[in-house]
Amino acid sequence: xxxxxxxxxxxxxxxxxxxxxxxxxxxxxxxxxxxxxxxxxxxxxxxxxxxxxxxxxxxxxxxxxxxxxxxxxxxxxxxxxxxxxxxxxxxxxxxxxxxxxxxxxxxxxxxxxxxxxxxxxxxxxxxxxxxxxxxxxxxxx
Amino acid sequence: xxxxxxxxxxxxxxxxxxxxxxxxxxxxxxxxxxxxxxxxxxxxxxxxxxxxxxxxxxxxxxxxxxxxxxxxxxxxxxxxxxxxxxxxxxxxxxxxxxxxxxxxxxxxxxxxxxxxxxxxxxxxxxxxxxxxxxxxxxxxxxxxxxxxxxxxxxxxxxxxxxxxxxxxxxxxxxxxxxxxx
Numbered sequence: 001x002x003x004x005x006x007x008x009x010x011x012x013x014x015x016x017x018x019x020x021x022x023x024x025x026x027x028x029x030x031x032x033x034x035x036x037x038x039x040x041x042x043x044x045x046x047x048x049x050x051x052x053x054x055x056x057x058x059x060x061x062x063x064x065x066x067x068x069x070x071x072x073x074x075x076x077x078x079x080x081x082x083x084x085x086x087x088x089x090x091x092x093x094x095x096x097x098x099x100x101x102x103x104x105x106x107x108x109x110x111x112x113x114x115x116x117x118x119x120x121x122x123x124x125x126x127x128x129x130x131x132x133x134x135x136x137x138x139x140x141x
Numbered sequence: 142x143x144x145x146x147x148x149x150x151x152x153x154x155x156x157x158x159x160x161x162x163x164x165x166x167x168x169x170x171x172x173x174x175x176x177x178x179x180x181x182x183x184x185x186x187x188x189x190x191x192x193x194x195x196x197x198x199x200x201x202x203x204x205x206x207x208x209x210x211x212x213x214x215x216x217x218x219x220x221x222x223x224x225x226x227x228x229x230x231x232x233x234x235x236x237x238x239x240x241x242x243x244x245x246x247x248x249x250x251x252x253x254x255x256x257x258x259x260x261x262x263x264x265x266x267x268x269x270x271x272x273x274x275x276x277x278x279x280x281x282x283x284x285x286x287x288x289x290x291x292x293x294x295x296x297x298x299x300x301x302x303x304x305x306x307x308x309x310x311x312x313x314x315x316x317x318x319x320x321x322x
Contacts, residue, residue: 031210031217064207130167132188
């Protein structure tokens with residue numbers, strides 16, 4: 001009899017600790033690793049700019065919160081608060097795709113040149129004066 | 142000769158006007174901080190757009206809610222999907238007036254900025270004490286203020302009520318440069 005009760009107790013503790021472990025793991029999950037995750041879509045910088053110029057609400061539904069792999073010509077490179085920002089050219093206007101780079105990419109950013117074509121992967125957060133991508137990494141140039 | 146002077150003076154006046162026009166940043170910084178007994182929550186946004194009109198002392202700030210980055214994925218998800226509903230209200234804005242802007246000239250000067258803060262589709266009048274710094278061609282504004290979550294009709298489920306503060310501290314740092322077209 002005692003043996004049975006003991007087994008139930010052990011089982012109960014096991015279930016509680018496993019579920020606690022799962023909950024804590026889920027709760028403490030870090031942000032998505034951009035380098036390791038597959039892009040939801042691959043697109044040219046001009047296409048995303050055209051879509052945003054046409055209709056911001058529809059474009060938001062299509063792009064926001066997705067991992068996007070984007071290809072375009074570098075129109076500007078800057079460093080702000082120790083993080084690189086690469087702007088991709090808008091051929092039809094004054095806007096751009098502003099790619100805010102992850103800090104790990106700083107060394108690579110320094111080697112880039114204006115006018116060259118680059119592919120970048122990042123998360124789209126929306127449109128202000130420019131299309132904004134955050135946590136970006138360089139795929140190739 | 143007089144004509145030349147006249148043209149020169151006009152030219153100088155126009156160029157002065159031009160240089161006093163609009164100042165802008167696309168890489169402004171805004172963060173918020175919630176302190177509770179259970180946990181501290183902080184999120185940073187480094188993609189803030191801000192424009193100052195030095196003629197009128199008006200300031201307009203815009204930011205994307207999804208640009209706020211949290212440490213934990215679940216916090217960011219709950220923030221966007223449940224609390225501020227970023228799919229419905231992707232942006233937060235502040236439109237304000239810098240009081241006594243013309244009198245600000247020193248290196249470190251403080252003044253009040255009054256305006257309307259819009260978050261989650263709700264307007265709220267706020268007043269902020271901001272620090273101004275003028276360096277070469279740059280206008281830096283920084284400071285912090287408190288906002289009440291309830292003012293913006295943001296509903297927080299009772300399960301996590303103890304995890305999130307009722308009053309949130311917002312910190313900002315905006316470094317404006319002259320706007321060139």
